[in-house]
Amino acid sequence: MSPSATSNTTANSAAKARAAQAPPPPPEPLAHPVADSHTHLDMQEPAVADALAAAAAVGVTTVIQVGCDLERSRWAAETAAAWEPVWAAVALHPNEAPRLAAEGGDALLDEALAGIEELAALPQVLAIGESGLDYFRTGEDGVAAQHRSFRAHIELAKRTDKALVIHDRDAHADVLRILQEEGAPERTVFHCYSGDAEMARVCADRGYFMSFAGNVTFKNAQPLRDALAAAPPELLLVETDAPFLTPAPYRGRPNAPYLVPVTLRAMARAKGMPEETLARHVAANTARAFGY
Template sequence: MAFFDHHCHLADLDDGQELLDAARSQGVSRFIDVGVTIQSSRACLEFASTRDGVWATAGVHPHDSNEGPVDELIVALEQLVDGGAVAVGECGLDYHYDHSPRNTQRDVFAAQIQLALRLDVPLVIHTREAWQDTFAVLDDEGWPRRTILHCFTGGPQEAERCLAGGAVLSFSGIVTFKGAADVREAAKQVPPDRYLVETDTPFLAPVPHRGRRNQPAWVVDVARGLAEVRGETVAEVEANAWANTHAAYGLALPTVG
């Protein structure tokens, strides 16, 4: 058993391989490199294809929802899934920055939900300051049977709603921030078979590394923070997150021996 950083962004970093090596030295053995545009998704797939224990997703982030016509984006994403991407996303809504018009964000999000449903692959969701519309779009389109709320930033009410939709919740370094009371309260109520841990490298470094560029090795610190909040041991969080991540992405557990 080991740690699995299922959400990081490595392909565009000059030192992506060095970060993988550093993480493996700390017991982090599996990774998912997450696409946010068509171009970055292609880079992630190429990065993963030459490395053991690394997979890639293909998605269009809400910041980049206006990078092309919806139909063309979906054709490109489907080709990437056919080429080996293990999930659609990250996709969703971000009303904090509004880098893309909100109606465009919703249209591109809905189209990616439809794609995940049609292909029966996991859906990786980013939502920020847009919970009501995120739930509305999911309810309208249907929740994929493997839905992952990446970098969960809600509170107990949002967690309950996600769990009711069948989703799993992924906790990042935010769970170690003392100011993130709502996230920490939500983390307490998630069943042990419904949580994951991630770094979101290069963003959101956990305590005690805040202010530095994040890296996959520090998913161990995220697990430590989640264990503290939940009253579990780090070994319990490690075991639960390891099993849950493989289940969420439909990946086979490694054989022993």
């Protein structure tokens, strides 16, 4: 290969790599505005002002900024206080609880939970989350701390009359069991719903909201689409979980609230519903779930 050909090949490879990491183009605006029910603006590259402007331009006019530890929960509360389209959820992520317990035992976990309780009293904080169980990243040695933390968050959501936002990964049976044992809050949201159609029917029977993310668009996600088909429109939410779970065909590129329309349109196809009809359901459901 000649030096010039080698140079061209290198340049083409670099261009492809840059394109693969570039933000996806904005989708067509939605016919009816909706909310991104779960995002992490603190983990995204654009400034908050830019992220909110891009979202509003395509019909995503409200975002729920979610904390995963005490520091990020404080950031969520501060950001919600500063920006009208933003509401906050505060909690210790299920993987944060065993980390704290391993570092400082029950005392350190209790101290962090007390900090979350202080934040929960703020008017811009509408939810306790994301809390729950995650057996994918945490082994058996962390299960007890996760259960303890999850039960504490359930109790806090009920006592403060806030929505409970659940992270459930590879732990469906235990999440449902603990909710039954503790008594679920009146407004309970399964963030990034990952169960099957049978679980969706259980959630529907109990009045739990189910929020679907960009992974519902993935080729191997037919079980998720089956669950979506089984879920009643009155309990559906949409989210990005940005910067994670970018919907197809942009998988692997940065996710952000402005990409909600891509996921919502895929949801509408899976439900066999007009886009605007589903958007109206989702908008009303999110306001009802979070109480704004």
